[in-house]
Amino acid sequence: MAARSQGNPWYIAGFVLVVFLLSWHFFTLRSSFDQRGLSEEQLQMMEFNGDIVRAADGSYAWNPEKEKVKGIPGPLAVLEKAREELSEAFVKKGTNDHGIAYLVLYTVSRFAGGFLAASVIAIMLGVILGLNKVLFRAANPFIQIMKPISPLAWMPLLLYTVKDPKWTAVLVVFMAAVWPTLATTAFGVSSLRKEYLHVAAIVQLSWFQRLFKVILPGAAPTIVNGLRISFGSALVAVVPAEMLLGELGVGYLSWIEWNNLDIAGVIFAILVVGVVGVILDAGFNKLAGLVTYQE
Amino acid sequence: MSFLQIDHVTKYFPNPSGPGQVCIFRDATIKVEKGEFVTCIGHSGCGKSTLLNIIAGLETPSEGGIILNGREASGPGLDRMVVFQNFALMPWMTVFQNIALAVRSAYPDWSHEQVTTHVNKYIALVGLKGAEDKRPTALSGGMKQRVGLARAFSIEPKVLLLDEPFAQIDALTRGVIQEELIQMWNTSRNTVFMVTHDVDEAILLSDRILLMTNGPEARIAEMVHVSIARPRSRETIIEHPHYYKIRNHIIHFLVRHAKHETATSGPSTNGTPVIVNFEEESVVTH
Numbered sequence: 081m082a083a084r085s086q087g088n089p090w091y092i093a094g095f096v097l098v099v100f101l102l103s104w105h106f107f108t109l110r111s112s113f114d115q116r117g118l119s120e121e122q123l124q125m126m127e128f129n130g131d132i133v134r135a136a137d138g139s140y141a142w143n144p145e146k147e148k149v150k151g152i153p154g155p156l157a158v159l160e161k162a163r164e165e166l167s168e169a170f171v172k173k174g175t176n177d178h179g180i181a182y183l184v185l186y187t188v189s190r191f192a193g194g195f196l197a198a199s200v201i202a203i204m205l206g207v208i209l210g211l212n213k214v215l216f217r218a219a220n221p222f223i224q225i226m227k228p229i230s231p232l233a234w235m236p237l238l239l240y241t242v243k244d245p246k247w248t249a250v251l252v253v254f255m256a257a258v259w260p261t262l263a264t265t266a267f268g269v270s271s272l273r274k275e276y277l278h279v280a281a282i283v284q285l286s287w288f289q290r291l292f293k294v295i296l297p298g299a300a301p302t303i304v305n306g307l308r309i310s311f312g313s314a315l316v317a318v319v320p321a322e323m324l325l326g327e328l329g330v331g332y333l334s335w336i337e338w339n340n341l342d343i344a345g346v347i348f349a350i351l352v353v354g355v356v357g358v359i360l361d362a363g364f365n366k367l368a369g370l371v372t373y374q375e
Numbered sequence: 376m377s378f379l380q381i382d383h384v385t386k387y388f389p390n391p392s393g394p395g396q397v398c399i400f401r402d403a404t405i406k407v408e409k410g411e412f413v414t415c416i417g418h419s420g421c422g423k424s425t426l427l428n429i430i431a432g433l434e435t436p437s438e439g440g441i442i443l444n445g446r447e448a449s450g451p452g453l454d455r456m457v458v459f460q461n462f463a464l465m466p467w468m469t470v471f472q473n474i475a476l477a478v479r480s481a482y483p484d485w486s487h488e489q490v491t492t493h494v495n496k497y498i499a500l501v502g503l504k505g506a507e508d509k510r511p512t513a514l515s516g517g518m519k520q521r522v523g524l525a526r527a528f529s530i531e532p533k534v535l536l537l538d539e540p541f542a543q544i545d546a547l548t549r550g551v552i553q554e555e556l557i558q559m560w561n562t563s564r565n566t567v568f569m570v571t572h573d574v575d576e577a578i579l580l581s582d583r584i585l586l587m588t589n590g591p592e593a594r595i596a597e598m599v600h601v602s603i604a605r606p607r608s609r610e611t612i613i614e615h616p617h618y619y620k621i622r623n624h625i626i627h628f629l630v631r632h633a634k635h636e637t638a639t640s641g642p643s644t645n646g647t648p649v650i651v652n653f654e655e656e657s658v659v660t661h
Contacts, residue, residue, distance in 0.1 A: 273463075278459070282432075282455070285480060293476065373510065
């Protein structure tokens with residue numbers, strides 16, 4: 081057992097990554113254009129169709145513009161695309177062509193706005209429900225019905241009511257994040273050990289002190305679990321919300337690259353979504369570690 | 376007028392298996408003098424912890440009331456501090472913060488320095504110097520309850536309510552903490568009401584021991600005077616001629632009531648408990 085747990089996991093992860101990249105590279109490798117066995121007429125026809133281009137020295141090569149949409153691009157093409165995008169990260173070329181740094185900023189602020197608003201409201205309502213068993217039971221059926229509804233299902237209705245795609249996107253994130261936190265906060269507060277509230281009652285804490293010194297810290301581990309679920313579903317919701325609403329962001333980037341038939345761009349956008357998610361998640365875990373305690 | 380008076384307290388709970396209510400205990404009347412240490416012993420389910428919670432104001436009596444120092448005490452307050460069986464220390468606070476939370480509430484006018492000095496004094500008193508910044512998770516059961524005792528004594532309550540305070544502590548540590556409690560109580564002389572299962576603990580600590588019959592409809596059947604002079608210690612108390620008389624009397628009572636002979640065994644059914652005092656030889660033998 082001891083021998084098995086030895087060794088550096090990063091070596092294994094690195095090895096898997098290298099194998100993956102190499103196989104990706106070789107499976108997507110296309111042989112360069114071979115003009116042997118083709119007549120001059122055929123070559124001219126292909127050039128006319130745009131399949132191949134003629135270089136200055138008279139040789140032919142595959143048309144790079146058409147190459148882009150033939151099969152899956154290899155890792156090198158994606159890398160090239162990434163370098164291109166990152167070199168223009170802070171450039172605004174037009175109303176809908178902003179650099180990748182701006183797109184990340186838009187997505188993160190949209191996500192943060194919806195998530196924070198949802199968390200504050202869900203925690204406040206959750207504490208009220210958690211402290212009042214009758215209210216909790218009365219509200220629970222509604223929470224249970226709302227919780228499994230995909231936040232995207234709300235989008236047409238939200239778009240129709242608020243009439244502004246910017247706010248609709250934020251509200252979709254809000255809808256994704258509000259229910260899990262609400263349900264777990266109510267649960268966490270209602271299952272808080274009775275003795276803590278007894279101590280608070282005996283030492284005559286005001287309701288404000290009771291809330292911030294006993295109830296919220298006591299329920300914090302459960303609340304954080306709810307926030308973690310909300311965080312995940314909000315992160316999942318923000319990408320399709322941008323795609324459907326056409327709001328600038330990393331989800332939009334993925335969709336616009338697909339419309340451009342730039343598959344390398346799509347893969348790059350997917351990677352950006354992943355990286356943004358990892359960074360947000362790490363930040364969240366850091367915050368969560370500050371408020372949780374061991375029983 | 377006694378200092379603490381539990382006046383004809385009756386408690387009903389909703390019947391868990393059917394309609395109506397179940398009477399947990401009926402007509403409990405206890406008079407406790409200032410500075411007295413009174414213990415209540417009974418089997419599980421006789422409602423002794425409920426009685427303690429009613430005195431603390433954490434539960435409301437169905438009938439009757441609590442009079443403390445000439446005034447009705449309803450609702451929890453800083454004058455009646457509880458030491459809980461499972462310690463009830465906030466796990467997200469350090470030892471210092473747990474005690475300071477109570478001290479700040481009891482003395483709202485105190486400056487930051489006064490609170491710090493006071494808390495540190497009580498931490499030192501229970502021998503936890505150096506553990507101020509530890510969280511309860513890092514402490515053993517005995518140390519946790521020392522913090523609980525420090526928190527309770529630090530606000531100098533009129534009445535100290537001990538709810539099976541040493542039940543979750545290992546037997547060796549329990550004896551040590553019991554003697555620490557005696558020492559703290561000797562200097563503070565709070566009025567104490569304790570609930571316990573442990574007969575030896577009750578004899579060591581109490582002036583009087585109340586014996587409760589089994590629930591439902593439990594009553595306080597007997598009141599045993601611990602006729603052993605203070606100061607007491609675990610070592611010397613067993614030498615006292617009354618020790619085993621008292622101990623055997625209580626154990627006989629508990630064994631008898633464990634067999635559910637409650638209805639016939641008690642000579643007194645009119646509500647007033649039988650007084651047992653070996654000093655005055657007014658012993659009721661069964």
